[in-house]
Amino acid sequence: MASVSVKSNLIGGEWRDSADGRENRNPSNVADVIGLYASGNAGMVDEAVAAAQAALPAWSTSTPQQRFDILDRAGTEVLARRDELGRLLSREEGKILAEGCGEVARAGQILKFMAGEALRNPGDVLPSVRPGVKVEVTREPVGVVGIITPWNFPIAIPAWKIAPALAYGNTVVFKPAELVPGSAWELVDILHRAGLPHGVLNLVMGKGRDVGQAILDHRGIDAVSFTGSVATGRTAVATVAARGGKVQAEMGGKNPLVVMDDANLDIAVEAAVNGAFYSTGQRCTASSRLIVTKGIHDRFLAAMRERVSALRVGDALAKDTQIGPVVDERQLAQDLRYVEIGKEDGGKAETGGEPVKHDNEGYFMQPVLFSGTTNDMRINREEVFGPVASIIRVGDYEEALATANDTEFGLCAGIATTSLKHAEHFKRHSRAGMVMVNLPTAGVDYHVPFGGAKGSSYGQREQGTYAKEFYTTVKTAYTA
Numbered sequence: 457m458a459s460v461s462v463k464s465n466l467i468g469g470e471w472r473d474s475a476d477g478r479e480n481r482n483p484s485n486v487a488d489v490i491g492l493y494a495s496g497n498a499g500m501v502d503e504a505v506a507a508a509q510a511a512l513p514a515w516s517t518s519t520p521q522q523r524f525d526i527l528d529r530a531g532t533e534v535l536a537r538r539d540e541l542g543r544l545l546s547r548e549e550g551k552i553l554a555e556g557c558g559e560v561a562r563a564g565q566i567l568k569f570m571a572g573e574a575l576r577n578p579g580d581v582l583p584s585v586r587p588g589v590k591v592e593v594t595r596e597p598v599g600v601v602g603i604i605t606p607w608n609f610p611i612a613i614p615a616w617k618i619a620p621a622l623a624y625g626n627t628v629v630f631k632p633a634e635l636v637p638g639s640a641w642e643l644v645d646i647l648h649r650a651g652l653p654h655g656v657l658n659l660v661m662g663k664g665r666d667v668g669q670a671i672l673d674h675r676g677i678d679a680v681s682f683t684g685s686v687a688t689g690r691t692a693v694a695t696v697a698a699r700g701g702k703v704q705a706e707m708g709g710k711n712p713l714v715v716m717d718d719a720n721l722d723i724a725v726e727a728a729v730n731g732a733f734y735s736t737g738q739r740c741t742a743s744s745r746l747i748v749t750k751g752i753h754d755r756f757l758a759a760m761r762e763r764v765s766a767l768r769v770g771d772a773l774a775k776d777t778q779i780g781p782v783v784d785e786r787q788l789a790q791d792l793r794y795v796e797i798g799k800e801d802g803g804k805a806e807t808g809g810e811p812v813k814h815d816n817e818g819y820f821m822q823p824v825l826f827s828g829t830t831n832d833m834r835i836n837r838e839e840v841f842g843p844v845a846s847i848i849r850v851g852d853y854e855e856a857l858a859t860a861n862d863t864e865f866g867l868c869a870g871i872a873t874t875s876l877k878h879a880e881h882f883k884r885h886s887r888a889g890m891v892m893v894n895l896p897t898a899g900v901d902y903h904v905p906f907g908g909a910k911g912s913s914y915g916q917r918e919q920g921t922y923a924k925e926f927y928t929t930v931k932t933a934y935t936a
């Protein structure tokens with residue numbers, strides 16, 4: 457019998473053979489093994505850093521056209537394979553097929569946008585305050601960048617970190633999340649075949665506490681871009697900063713959606729259902745706190761109860777599924793535990809909150825909507841990262857805004873209103889990095905900055921032209 461080949465790590469342009477690999481299983485059907493993926497270690501991180509350092513002088517002085525061509529070619533392939541890669545993504549992560557394919561398309565668009573950024577890296581030329589002297593301000597790559605990504609966006613987050621890193625001339629050591637190595641492996645394979653010189657992009661799959669920790673600790677890594685949980689993100693920031701490295705971390709959210717008395721009810725319900733529950737609520741921008749003023753509260757609750765109870769939970773690859781499974785057993789247990797905590801603290805589960813039986817064995821649960829909650833309850837303070845949302849009833853706009861801001865997080869905040877006055881005031885006074893008016897809190901564009909305030913994010917923004925703030929460093933040159 458032919459043995460199943462293990463998808464291997466890429467170091468210095470070579471795919472490393474690996475005898476044994478970790479199983480990548482489908483959360484919609486745990487009997488379905490997608491493949492075996494190599495698990496690296498700290499020694500491999502050393503080798504990957506050495507390869508990235510060796511590749512840096514040539515890559516950082518390559519022409520923008522060379523970098524454009526490679527990123528653009530990779531983007532073209534990703535877009536052409538949208539359906540196939542979208543299926544792989546949904547199979548390993550559990551978001552529904554439309555979302556999986558959409559995410560792949562997004563990765564392709566990011567690669568193409570960042571290809572253009574390689575050509576658009578302007579500096580400044582200024583007259584000096586001293587006579588006869590010219591001052592130039594230019595942007596240079598930071599060096600070797602470590603990239604650590606979470607499981608909830610298996611291809612988009614790797615793309616939005618790797619693409620700008622490469623576009624601005626950095627070399628990369630990349631560690632994807634253990635639960636979703638498949639999409640990450642395909643992305644690296646595509647970039648490798650698109651013509652990246654050896655060592656420019658290195659892939660070391662494996663455990664966070666081994667490979668991830670080695671990336672944080674490694675003095676040869678000049679900058680680390682991390683997305684994941686609050687606890688790990690704080691460790692990443694402290695560890696990298698302590699050794700003098702540059703670091704950005706994108707962590708949790710407890711994002712509010714304010715629904716005002718004057719809201720269009722259909723728009724508000726649509727924004728809430730999408731923002732809270734799509735992608736099984738596993739988005740850092742998900743709106744888990746629905747802050748509703750008293751005049752619309754009962755109508756909003758009734759409409760939400762009807763919509764949420766009708767959501768079809770099932771196999772991510774099945775055509776009529778609206779909500780796929782939770783990513784794994786541990787996350788399902790956490791979601792169900794928070795349902796119990798919500799009830800114990802006095803919330804009322806209006807609908808959902810139970811595991812769902814299915815033909816396949818998978819991690820299915822019915823989305824849960826709580827009512828009668830207050831902002832000090834644990835379900836409104838801690839990030840659950842599942843299909844769990846709660847309604848908080850408030851008196852007026854001022855109370856809604858204060859409640860929305862009363863959180864340690866600040867990634868995204870939304871408001872549903874027809875009042876220009878409230879919309880404008882909310883945009884200005886919401887203490888979040890991103891604000892949505894009459895839109896779901898989740899769902900952002902790739903050509904504008906992404907990131908949060910307070911405990912949600914640390915360091916520079918990601919995406920769009922702002923990505924250069926992290927992936928470049930500024931040099932000031934004086935010429936007499």
Ligand code: ADP
Pocket residue numbers: 604605606607631632633634662663664665667668669670672683684685686688689691
């Ligand atoms: P989650 O609980 O959602 O998996 P984590 O923050 O644990 O979130 O994971 C995000 C990424 O960080 C993953 O790639 C994971 O492997 C990695 N990671 C986990 N622990 C560490 C660590 N101690 N050091 C570096 N990376 C880690």
